[in-house]
Structure formats: structure tokens, C-alpha cells
Amino acid sequence: MDFRIGQGFDVHALRAGLPMRLCGVSVESPVGFVAHSDGDVAIHALCDALLGALALGDIGHHFPDTDPQWKGVDSRRLLAAVVRMVRDAGWRVGNVDVTIALQAPKIGPYVPQMRAELASVLEVEPDRVSVKATTTEKLGFTGRGEGCAVWAMALVQR
């Protein structure tokens, strides 16, 4: 069996009154993401991890934020398109691991739903999808509540 591994990273700024979507799930929050798309920073990092595993470029290359067709787009559509690219290249998703750095709100209660949501778009079992959350102990831009950072890793196999 052949394996490839990729990593992705994304950051979005937070602003009062905007919706917060993470891993395809709406999170109840007084602040949400400033973005051209729906701002799902977790899915964006995950897309880059999958693209990175196969050296297929990055999300900005495939879905430029200057293109009006991606304005307000549900990021699950972007992830589904990336999964198709993976499959078209002859690979399948092995597992993914996502780490969300966010000071507030608490993400823990949403994690089971997030794993299920990502698994359905990735077309894998939820036990191949890990979603983890951490604060940064009030340090840095995430700790001050100015933004959210997400790291993702993905393994593909054939």
C-alpha cells in the first residue's frame, strides 16, 4: 500500500454578529468569521491538507476568493470537490486530524457532530476523523479572541 500525508493551516478573523461555522457545523457564538466564503476555517485547513498530500496546490488556487462564484459558499462544497480530486487522482482518504485553536466559545460539545459532518463529506467512517480543540491560554491573536487558527493533517492511501 502507498501512502501520502499532507498538512494544512488557516486563520480567519472574528467579528461580532457574523455566523460561526466550523467543520460544517453552525456554532452558537456572539462572534463569527470574516470571510469571502462561509468562513469555515477548519474545512479550509482540511482542504489544504488533502491537496498537500497529493501536491495539488492549495485552496486559494482552486477556489480563488476573487471569484464571485465562491462568495458565501458552503465550505462543505469545497471539501467535496477536493475529495473528488483525491479520488480522481486514484487515492482515497485514510484519516484526518484537525486541531482548532479558539479561545471561545467552547467547541467540545460540537465535536461529535463535527466528526460526523466531516466524515460524511469525506465519505469515510467517523473513526477516521479526529477533531480537537484547544485554547491558547489567552495568548496571541487566538487567545485575545481576534481570530481562530486551525491545523489539519490528512493521510491518503491507494
Ligand code: MG
Ligand atoms: Mg480560509
